[in-house]
Amino acid sequence: MASVDLVDVRKAYGDHEVIHGVSISISDGQFVALVGPSGCGKSTLLRMIAGLEPITAGEIRIDSKVVNDLEPKDRDIAMVFQNYALYPHKNVADNMGFALQMRRVPKPQIAERVKRAAEILGLVPYLGRYPRQLSGGQRQRVAMGRAIVRDPKVFLFDEPLSNLDAKLRVQMRAEIKELHQRLKTTTVYVTHDQVEAMTMADKIVVLHDGVVEQIGSPLELYDRPANLFVAGFIGSPAMNMIQGIIRPGATPTFEAEDGTQLPLSGAPSNSDGRKAIYGFRPEHLTLGGPVKTEIAVIEPTGSETQVVARLAGQKIVGVFRERISARPGEMLAVAPNLSSVHLFDATSGQRLQ
Amino acid sequence: MGRTGARTGGISARYFSSRIVIYGLLILWAIICLFPIYWTFTTSFKVAVNVTQGHLIPWVDFTPDWRGWRSIGLSPDTIGETSTPREEFLKRFENSIIASLCAAALAVVIGSCAAYGLSRFNYKFGPMRNKDISFFFLSQLILPPVVLAMPFLVLYKELALLDTRIGLILIYTLTVLPIVIWIMRDQFDTIPTELEQAALVDGCSAWSAFLRIILPIALPGMVAAFILSVILCWNEYFFAALLTSTSAKTLPVMVASQTGSQGINWWSMAALSTAAILPLIVIGIFLERYIVKGLTAGSVK
Numbered sequence: 001m002a003s004v005d006l007v008d009v010r011k012a013y014g015d016h017e018v019i020h021g022v023s024i025s026i027s028d029g030q031f032v033a034l035v036g037p038s039g040c041g042k043s044t045l046l047r048m049i050a051g052l053e054p055i056t057a058g059e060i061r062i063d064s065k066v067v068n069d070l071e072p073k074d075r076d077i078a079m080v081f082q083n084y085a086l087y088p089h090k091n092v093a094d095n096m097g098f099a100l101q102m103r104r105v106p107k108p109q110i111a112e113r114v115k116r117a118a119e120i121l122g123l124v125p126y127l128g129r130y131p132r133q134l135s136g137g138q139r140q141r142v143a144m145g146r147a148i149v150r151d152p153k154v155f156l157f158d159e160p161l162s163n164l165d166a167k168l169r170v171q172m173r174a175e176i177k178e179l180h181q182r183l184k185t186t187t188v189y190v191t192h193d194q195v196e197a198m199t200m201a202d203k204i205v206v207l208h209d210g211v212v213e214q215i216g217s218p219l220e221l222y223d224r225p226a227n228l229f230v231a232g233f234i235g236s237p238a239m240n241m242i243q244g245i246i247r248p249g250a251t252p253t254f255e256a257e258d259g260t261q262l263p264l265s266g267a268p269s270n271s272d273g274r275k276a277i278y279g280f281r282p283e284h285l286t287l288g289g290p291v292k293t294e295i296a297v298i299e300p301t302g303s304e305t306q307v308v309a310r311l312a313g314q315k316i317v318g319v320f321r322e323r324i325s326a327r328p329g330e331m332l333a334v335a336p337n338l339s340s341v342h343l344f345d346a347t348s349g350q351r352l353q
Numbered sequence: 354m355g356r357t358g359a360r361t362g363g364i365s366a367r368y369f370s371s372r373i374v375i376y377g378l379l380i381l382w383a384i385i386c387l388f389p390i391y392w393t394f395t396t397s398f399k400v401a402v403n404v405t406q407g408h409l410i411p412w413v414d415f416t417p418d419w420r421g422w423r424s425i426g427l428s429p430d431t432i433g434e435t436s437t438p439r440e441e442f443l444k445r446f447e448n449s450i451i452a453s454l455c456a457a458a459l460a461v462v463i464g465s466c467a468a469y470g471l472s473r474f475n476y477k478f479g480p481m482r483n484k485d486i487s488f489f490f491l492s493q494l495i496l497p498p499v500v501l502a503m504p505f506l507v508l509y510k511e512l513a514l515l516d517t518r519i520g521l522i523l524i525y526t527l528t529v530l531p532i533v534i535w536i537m538r539d540q541f542d543t544i545p546t547e548l549e550q551a552a553l554v555d556g557c558s559a560w561s562a563f564l565r566i567i568l569p570i571a572l573p574g575m576v577a578a579f580i581l582s583v584i585l586c587w588n589e590y591f592f593a594a595l596l597t598s599t600s601a602k603t604l605p606v607m608v609a610s611q612t613g614s615q616g617i618n619w620w621s622m623a624a625l626s627t628a629a630i631l632p633l634i635v636i637g638i639f640l641e642r643y644i645v646k647g648l649t650a651g652s653v654k
Binding site for chain 2: 047050051052071072073077078079081082083085087088089098099102103146150
């Protein structure tokens with residue numbers, strides 16, 4: 001177990017820089033998710049931690065020791081790949097024991113540790129099988145088993161669940177989280193799925209175009225997104241965003257482009273007439289209120305009702321616990337929950353309050 | 354119930370008739386393919402009259418005779434005695450075996466290394482990238498060997514490699530190398546790079562990842578490339594005829610030399626040919642599945 005620190009890490013291919021100075025500090029035993037859309041550099045970053053990709057500038061420290069020039073084998077990390085990368089010519093036990101074998105651990109000890117890992121993962125009946133004889137979920141477990149027999153300083157996961165079907169993914173998600181709670185090994189987990197990141201991680205790093213947009217706990221990111229990108233990326237259905245102008249005063253309001261007035265609990269200082277974005281999450285709408293919307297689609301799911309409506313010439317989504325009997329085309333009066341309204345600057349996209 | 358019975362009856366009748374047609378065609382094709390071997394084999398038991406009159410079926414058309422095999426000292430009555438032709442034949446056979454096996458082994462070792470590099474690393478050689486380098490290797494096959502005849506004759510003379518097995522092994526390695534590189538590159542391309550990366554993380558160096566993880570997976574392809582190389586070298590005539598004379602001469606040259614001034618010794622030529630194709634038949638029967646496995650891309654997963 002160890003801490004991992006990235007200090008102003010950069011990666012360039014020729015003149016083309018793809019990672020623009022990323023600094024992350026991961027404390028001992030933490031589960032950190034690197035999340036972002038495809039091409040944001042999250043896998044590259046993980047491979048740089050692993051040592052599979054050289055870094056152009058900056059410093060990577062594992063357990064306070066700079067590992068920039070260390071070979072992957074000397075970094076004491078274990079990695080789980082998206083396609084599992086199981087050795088097809090070795091059976092499950094040999095796959096899991098290979099790293100120990102490379103480190104010249106005595107055979108009986110290898111067998112013992114492989115057996116223990118197999119017990120944790122429920123792989124004991126499959127130890128003699130070859131990867132091609134296993135199902136996707138079992139292969140996934142073998143890949144994790146290969147990582148945990150090592151008892152490394154850091155686990156690195158590179159989108160490990162994206163090759164599984166939806167049901168198995170949810171199940172493995174819980175298993176990985178449980179495994180982490182049991183082993184308490186520092187973990188860096190790359191995913192493009194924000195739900196995976198939210199549910200599993202202690203800390204989320206949102207990456208976009210090779211830049212860190214925000215670092216924080218899942219709920220921090222959800223409740224106080226630092227900018228428009230994080231606000232739009234975290235949460236499903238996504239946050240509603242309306243362009244307009246801030247009107248402070250006795251009763252501060254937000255005036256959308258078509259003149260629709262939206263309530264504000266308070267306006268940031270010096271914000272009179274400032275162009276901004278008014279954001280609120282679908283579940284932070286309550287029925288009955290000053291804001292009139294025109295219903296476009298109603299989707300009841302039983303536990304809740306999702307409403308797609310028009311507000312200020314824009315489609316917004318609302319999620320209500322109540323059942324709604326209105327029809328498309330009718331007006332629905334709603335009120336945004338004032339304490340959960342987010343304001344972002346229209347040009348920089350940064351959070352205003 | 355009766356209706357489904359009738360229907361399955363119909364299906365099985367159609368199934369059987371289509372099977373009969375397919376197997377009939379396959380048997381016909383097998384006969385066409387195997388006929389030259391049959392013809393060579395039977396000719397080694399014929400005398401001149403049988404050859405010229407085109408007799409085909411032993412004991413019906415002609416009476417088998419050991420003459421062809423006697424001429425190379427391999428008939429039952431000559432096998433125990435000392436025989437110069439047999440010694441000559443065995444020497445040629447040995448030359449062929451050593452030259453083919455060594456050249457194929459050398460080509461597979463060198464070719465695999467080259468192919469692995471081309472598959473995994475990005476090279477820049479002047480304006481040439483990996484694709485161009487691969488094509489450059491393969492393009493060596495376009496050049497007709499005749500063009501190389503004079504330069505190689507001069508080169509080998511200077512290096513004292515004429516009429517030596519080493520010289521033959523070297524030139525054979527060179528001629529099969531492009532094919533080996535091509536096969537092995539395809540083979541390595543089908544292996545995901547994550548496997549090496551997993552091996553690197555697991556504690557391997559680049560070389561041990563190649564030797565312990567990639568090579569065993571690429572083994573069927575290597576066996577296929579090896580067999581193909583052996584066959585190509587075994588059949589090679591031109592350079593053998595050009596660069597060897599007495600001590601390093603190979604079987605194909607000996608077979609061809611049976612066309613003497615007194616006409617062609619069909620029987621001894623056929624006996625020699627039969628002995629020459631025998632190793633290839635053995636390879637074909639026992640190692641065919643490796644060839645198929647190795648040449649089928651994506652078989653390794």
